[in-house]
Amino acid sequence: MTHPVDCIVVGAGLAGLACAGELVRAGRRVVVLEAADRAGGRIATDTIDGFRIDRGFQVYNDAYPEGRRVLDLAALHLGTFESGAIIADGVRLRRVNDPWRRPLAALGSILDGSVGIADGVRTARLRSDAIQMVRSGVDPDATTAGERTTRDELESRGFSERFIRGFFVPFFGGVFLERLLDTSAAVFLFDFAMFSLGRACLPAGGMDAIPRQLAARLPAASVRLGIAVRSCAPGHVTLADGTVLSARDVVVAVDGASAAALLPEALRGGLAERVWKSTRLIAFAADRSPFTSRTLVVSAEPDGPIDNLTVPSDIATGYAPPGRSLITVSVRGDWKGGDPVTAVRRQAAAWCGKTVEAWHHLATVEVARALPDESPAARLARVFGPQLANGLWICGDHCGTASINAALASGRRCAKAIIGA
């Protein structure tokens, strides 16, 4: 580092980039040290044969309050999913509609017996409560009050087991990367509010457009790639090659497990114990989309590897070369079987027909460290941050809810605290 800096940010994921951006706006001299060869952390997109393949299926929600605050959404050219979902239940593909956006279609779901009237009423109450929670400023990142699992929340609200299994498990199982619904209800209620108020979106050309936008706003050369940090302490960091760099403030903006490895033992809290949830994405190229609507297909089938199936090239531009379609499948974390590509084709053929035979397998992407465990117990043990010691700070999705919104908010909050210190 040739010039002195006020702050060293370790990690160029969303939290680190958001933190650095806020510090730079306040006139601080900042350097961001990133071990990988690209910024973005867990948001990454690779190009294979002209297709843009995200490392794990993820979506941006355009109701995220922090995204509205810090991102230039217009410049991301977001493509939107239709609200609701198509649910494969082993018999047919059944659409579950959002009654506030497609009232007639939702009425159809009740009339054809897909959704019972009582569960429809409970969903309306859940929606209203979740929105009220967000609007009244309850922040799931900052609280652990009333922690219980999503399943406990749904059961206490009286939802039928049929509806829990037929809708909440397949839909939120894909969001949480676990199908027991033991993710905290605080996370669920926030996500439910976001899906009610906003739309699931993909940026043109892939999810990595989000971190690229944040990185592009920082001064040239302030993000240093390929620099692994070995340890962090108040006022200095030690690189993997033994070099020591100093600054008034050090921000640990890495994922929770990496933070545990970088920090002195006394400051690790429950970071080291946090378990990771993993996922796997399988991408196919096709000559045409198997669907006519821009909807996510989720599986409520007891067997089979598919968690959800989508056609990103139907949602946003730039995911596939002109005239081609990109189809991506998230594989269930609990699925055990033989060759997953063959098993996915077999299950998808029942939904999409013979066209599946012509799909060309492009890539299988394993994401071992996708989301931290967000069970009530894990959330209670988390390190809230942002200050660990004088001159040592922490941010990242592990401090709040594991989401794009939380990572961005955590980075900005950390910067604000540094500026105010």
Ligand SMILES: Cc1cc2nc3c(=O)[nH]c(=O)nc-3n(C[C@H](O)[C@H](O)[C@H](O)COP(=O)(O)OP(=O)(O)OC[C@H]3O[C@@H](n4cnc5c(N)ncnc54)[C@H](O)[C@@H]3O)c2cc1C
């Ligand atoms: C498959 C998948 C699906 C998801 N789905 C969604 C979704 O649909 N919606 C949603 O809102 N969120 C979703 N998320 C969550 C969201 O992507 C993350 O919460 C967010 O990107 C985390 O950002 P972060 O900055 O906290 O951490 P990270 O992205 O993990 O960034 C940490 C950075 O630190 C770097 N680093 C680590 N150790 C060192 C070191 N020793 N030295 C230097 N650098 C280091 C890493 O290389 C990385 O770049 C998903 C995530 C995954 C993986």
